Amino acid sequence: MAASSTFSAWTLKGSALVPKASKSNPEFVCNYLDGSIKQKLHSMSMSASADTSHSWIFPYEKAIDWRRGKLSLKSGVQCRALDVETKPSFSVGNKFELEDVIEGQQFDRDTLGAIFEVALEMEKIEKNSAGSQVLKGYLMATLFYEPSTRTRLSFESAMKRLGGEVLTTENAREFSSAAKGETLEDTIRTVEGYADIIVMRHFESGAARRAAATANIPIINAGDGPGQHPTQALLDVYTIQREIGKLDGIKVGLVGDLAYGRTVRSLAYLLAKYKDVKIYFVSPEVVRMKDDIKDYLTAMGVEWEESADLMEVASKCDVVYQTRIQRERFGERIDLYEEARGKYIVDRNVLDVMRKHAVVMHPLPRLDEITIDVDVDPRAAYFRQAKNGLYIRMALLKLLLLGW
Numbered sequence: 001m002a003a004s005s006t007f008s009a010w011t012l013k014g015s016a017l018v019p020k021a022s023k024s025n026p027e028f029v030c031n032y033l034d035g036s037i038k039q040k041l042h043s044m045s046m047s048a049s050a051d052t053s054h055s056w057i058f059p060y061e062k063a064i065d066w067r068r069g070k071l072s073l074k075s076g077v078q079c080r081a082l083d084v085e086t087k088p089s090f091s092v093g094n095k096f097e098l099e100d101v102i103e104g105q106q107f108d109r110d111t112l113g114a115i116f117e118v119a120l121e122m123e124k125i126e127k128n129s130a131g132s133q134v135l136k137g138y139l140m141a142t143l144f145y146e147p148s149t150r151t152r153l154s155f156e157s158a159m160k161r162l163g164g165e166v167l168t169t170e171n172a173r174e175f176s177s178a179a180k181g182e183t184l185e186d187t188i189r190t191v192e193g194y195a196d197i198i199v200m201r202h203f204e205s206g207a208a209r210r211a212a213a214t215a216n217i218p219i220i221n222a223g224d225g226p227g228q229h230p231t232q233a234l235l236d237v238y239t240i241q242r243e244i245g246k247l248d249g250i251k252v253g254l255v256g257d258l259a260y261g262r263t264v265r266s267l268a269y270l271l272a273k274y275k276d277v278k279i280y281f282v283s284p285e286v287v288r289m290k291d292d293i294k295d296y297l298t299a300m301g302v303e304w305e306e307s308a309d310l311m312e313v314a315s316k317c318d319v320v321y322q323t324r325i326q327r328e329r330f331g332e333r334i335d336l337y338e339e340a341r342g343k344y345i346v347d348r349n350v351l352d353v354m355r356k357h358a359v360v361m362h363p364l365p366r367l368d369e370i371t372i373d374v375d376v377d378p379r380a381a382y383f384r385q386a387k388n389g390l391y392i393r394m395a396l397l398k399l400l401l402l403g404w
Contacts, residue, residue, distance in 0.1 A: 090114040096399040100212040100219040103228045104269030112273060114404070115395055116238050122394035126161055133163035138401055141167040141195035143187070144222070145202045150364060150386050151222045151232070155199045158393040167195055188214045197401060218400040226260040232363055233266035235392040236321070239385040243359045244318050247271075253280040253313040255344050256323035256369060258289040263363040264323060268293050272300040279304045280313045284343045287325065310344045315353040321361045322346050322369050347371040354379065361385050 090110075098106055107115075125132045140159040144152055156166045184202070188211045191198060199220045200211055205227030212219040223229040241247050252271060254264045258281055268289075271277050279302065281289045288306070297304050307313050314320050325341045346360055351374060354360075359381040362370055366382075374380050 090404050092404055095403045101230050101396060102208050102212055102221045104230050104233050104266040107270060109273040112237065116241065118395040118399060119238055119391040122391040126390065131161055134398060135159065135162040135164035135401060138164040139167060139195045140164055141191050141198045143169055143191065143198060143200040148201055150389060154389045155393050158390055158397055162394055162398060184210055185214045192217045220396065223262055227262055228266040229262040230266050231393060231396065232263045233270045235389040236267050237270050238392055239361065239381060239388045240319055243381050247274045249276040250318045251278045251316055252319045252321060253282055253317040254321050255282045255310060257287045257325045258283040259287040261323045265293055268297060272297055272302045277302055281306045282310050282313050282344060310350065311353055314350045318358050319361055320346060323363060324367055324369055345369055346374060348373055351377055
């Protein structure tokens with residue numbers, strides 16, 4: 001997280017002057033209408049009384065005198081720390097505890113549940129033709145160094161459905177200053193001057209973490225090479241909950257490209273938050289799940305098993321999560337790609353052995369790893385899954401920019 005001492009932008013919301021989202025500056029709220037001043041500064045709660053009749057929000061560093069152990073305002077009102085909270089609060093108006101969304105490990109079970117509740121509210125907003133203006137005045141920049149359809153469009157749709165605006169670069173690797181040799185850090189420092197939040201997809205694992213360390217505004221990882229894709233994992237878990245009705249005690253088969261598939265890596269991290277989950281890994285030898293994920297699951301007490309028999313695994317699972325063998329990750333080793341492609345295909349035969357309540361999921365795009373005739377089966381959940389991405393991303397944008 002980059003450091004900053006002041007808010008860089010302000011916006012008028014109702015009768016209050018509000019600083020736009022900044023990673024290092026919590027908001028201090030003086031609400032003189034009800035005679036109280038309240039703020040949550042990181043984990044510290046503060047309150048005081050006042051007798052004036054205006055409502056303002058302003059940078060905390062101008063108001064706090066830590067040397068005297070109290071908070072002083074120009075009006076003479078003083079605030080003292082009352083208590084320290086150790087657990088995050090999901091109450092409306094509280095700050096979202098994450099400053100960026102970079103990896104699946106950031107989320108705990110309680111936070112996931114709270115995000116899913118917000119996503120349900122976003123679904124209601126999306127179905128209301130009037131929409132919402134909650135993010136009016138905010139700008140989101142999308143920096144995509146790799147191709148994307150669903151992720152980029154769903155983020156842009158999410159921002160616009162909440163009243164915000166979008167600045168977009170579809171192929172930043174070729175059509176941005178990166179083509180001239182500009183570093184990622186310089187690009188981030190520049191773009192953050194134009195936007196309130198950045199959604200970035202990059203071809204290098206770890207790029208999102210570098211961007212977050214540089215920026216003073218929220219960064220959302222929309223996929224970093226073979227690393228992670230946390231918002232996809234969030235929508236995947238949300239979809240499982242909606243489709244299966246539970247997250248504890250489920251069996252999930254991860255199929256296909258498990259070595260380079262960032263979606264399955266992030267999903268494994270999130271599934272480890274739940275009880276009595278078992279994960280099956282079904283993949284060609286050249287794209288087996290890497291040891292870091294296996295070691296993490298073992299450390300978290302999650303049962304996992306590798307199998308070469310898709311039919312057997314499909315008969316046991318609540319979720320069959322198919323993925324594409326990614327040609328772009330093989331470089332010049334096309335022979336290895338051809339060896340892996342087509343080995344595991346979800347077709348009508350797989351559906352025949354699956355449980356009636358089970359679902360087939362896929363992060364998309366697909367090639368031939370799910371046959372077209374599967375689409376008509378009600379257990380084919382992948383297009384519903386893609387739609388859920390809109391609600392999850394609406395929720396994340398709202399939370400990162402405005403809080404709970």
